[in-house]
Amino acid sequence: MKLTFKPSPNYRNKQSTLLIMRDLTMCLVAVLLYSIIFYSAKYGASYGLRVVIHTVIAVGCALACDAVFFKIMKKDIKTGILSSFSWVTALILVLISRIDTAYYAMAVATIIAVFFGKLVFGGFGQNIFNPAALGAAIIMTNFSASYVADFTTGATPTTSASSVGWMIPRADFAEFIAQYGGLGNMFFGQYASTMGSTCALLILVCGAFLIWRRDIDWQLPVFYIGTIFVEALLIGLMHGAGIEYALFFLLAGGILFGGVFMVTDPVTTPVTIPGRVLWAIGAASLTVIIRAKANLSDGVLFAILLMNMLTPAIDKLFDGNQIKDAVKFRNYVLIGGAASVAVTLLTGIAVVPKEPAAAAPAASASAAPAAPAEPSFGEALPMNYNFNANKTECVLDGQEGDIVRYACSAKGFGLVTNAEGTYSRNEAMVTVDKSTGKATSVNIITFGDTAGIGDQATSEKALAQFEGKGLDDEVNLVTGATFTTRSIASMVQKAIQMAANGEEGTRTAPEANFGDALPMSYNFNANKPECVLDGREGDVIRYACSAKGFGLVTNAEGTYSKNEAMVVVDKSTGKVTSVNIINFGDTAGIGDMATGEKALAQFEGKGVDDEVNLVTGATFTTRSIASMVQTALKAAAMEE
Helix, strand or coil: CCCCCCCCCCCCCCCCHHHHHHHHHHHHHHHHHHHHHHHHHHHCHHHHHHHHHHHHHHHHHHHHHHHHHHHHCCCCHHHHHHHHCHHHHHHHHHHCCCCCCCHHHHHHHHHHHHHCCCHHHCCCCCCCCCHHHHHHHHHHHHCHHHCCCCCCCCCCHHHHHHHCCCCCCHHHHHHHHHCCCHHHHHHCCCCCCCCCCCCHHHHHHHHHHHHHCCCCCCHHHHHHHHHHHHHHHHHHHHCCCCHHHHHHHHHCCCHHHHHHHCCCCCCCCCCCHHHHHHHHHHHHHHHHHHHHHCCCCCCHHHHHHHHHHHHHHHHHHCCCCCCCCHHHHHHHHHHHHHHHHHHHHHHHHCCCCCCCCCCCECCCHHHCCCCCCCCCEEEEEECCCCCHHHCCEEEEEEEECCEEEEEEEECCHHHCCCHHHCCCEEEEEEEEECCCCEEEEEEEEECCCCCCCHHHHHCHHHHHCCCCCCCCCEEEEECCCHHHHHHHHHHHHHHHHHHHHCCCCCCCCCCCCEEEEEECCCCCHHHCCEEEEEEEECCEEEEEEEECCHHHCCCHHHCCCCEEEEEEEECCCCEEEEEEEEECCCCCCCHHHHHCHHHHHCCCCCCCCCEEEEECCCHHHHHHHHHHHHHHHHHHHHCC
16 A cells, blocks of 8 residues: 655645635535425425524524624624634534424534634634534534424434444345335435435535535545445454445445535644544544444444544644655554554444344324335245244233134334334234134234335235134235234234133233322423323213323333323312223333232322322332323313
8 A cells, every 4th residue: 555645735726715615515505405305305394494494593593603703802793704604514513413403402502513613712724623513412412302202204224223233134134224215215315314414425426526626635535434334344244244234334324424524624634644544544433433332323423523632643643744754654544544443343343233122012003004005925924933022912802702802012123123212013903713723804003113114014915814824824924024024923823822722911010019109299291291081971081191101211212102091080079080001111020010900009099189109110100100190180170
């Protein structure tokens, strides 16, 4: 390997800073326009409008911050704004943020990014951290609870990959990538992630344009992106994954966007070419390590910020005559780069695929798709297949003679990824003829997998194939929806087995131990309880309620859903008469201690001025139930 370095200045650059920033702004606006069009077309005009509003807020706050700063510093405001280029920081910050970021969070992050990330250091050209990366880090670390619930797009590729430890075996890769339409779909940006990081084609075109215009040095994006690709490829090969895994690694998240628009920041990166090469390799290795081993879904932003801190040290390392010391500097790059890659690969050896925890049943049957796509059938699936991974449960729901009906639930695509609560357990009503040991019908109650893909296995044609099938028969996997097919088949198998054994499938909650007192006047706002009138007989009113439970502490990987209960209140006394759990969304074996007969009985006869006892070890579930009871009591008091 031969690297030739020349001292600077080595040519006259016709480009001015203003022209460079003009080109950069044009490219960012192009990416922004694509984002607006994509979200409007895929999710509706309100999503596209949200991208616009975020942009207006960020650019407005950036310019206002500049204006106030230059006013205080007694400098010409117009000249200061035009030389600060803070709108570039604002545009990048918008494009690397999620669409469900709260508007106030975007405003605060922009002000911090511009003021503390740039202006306090003396303005443009003197900051030590990439301002946009700093702003995004502020949102991630301080405003993670501010994401709005009205704008959601499902699990992103990075959160999905993070939930399985950033390692997808080759056998599962096709199914995994199918939820995003394949690598081609990702290349053209037809999936949701951060607002501007999805369209690889457009980002690469912008990168080529900026390199052609000599607005950015090619070494930074090429070595950054190239190193990540090589490291991901080698780690993938260690674990039986192919080149498609490395391509997915590049296309998912902000690697390409960061490589073109952030890694190339001339202010926060080394000034020498060998220094920039080593910097890019280091940033690439940190990105891979953070993705593989840290509790962060992406890693690009923090890798850039960490390397920003090392920029002065790298500049010092490569300080000297770039021609006379070319061999020495080349060796520094080779040694440093090799060490960086070696550490990453050693980290990659320890990467193992992990199975996310099972999700709780979904809130209602309304999640079922209205019109699933037409299925096409693939390989045969024996009904005596080992479905242990689906963790299937069935409960007897009714029986007429030999016809037995079971309410069943099972994990589906959540076996691969259960990020951000996107996937819940599938639920179905399975009817079995006990005399023949055959299934007679299968009806989906709740669909918890990927809409538009997995629901192909829930169509009338796909479900009809289970009719008349027993444990010695076979069904066909639905192409592209194999995990959902297995999920349904696991429920059918479980129901047939239980019918043959005469099992009811009831589950007894662990015994409750009571701890501290909990006043029923407690502020349960964090649980976000909701109750809907379900029926009334005189003063006795029945409410269907739901509330968050242990999800208040952690709702990562879709493990926890909202708890649901039927609460009956006597309006004449303002007291509860009964509480029955309809859906348990917390931790099995722990939180369900608060759902046992003894634990629920304590709510009977209680009003908003009374107290109940927290169940030891299940305090969050107790509060969740109490919040529903409180809400039902208040709603009953308001009834005419």
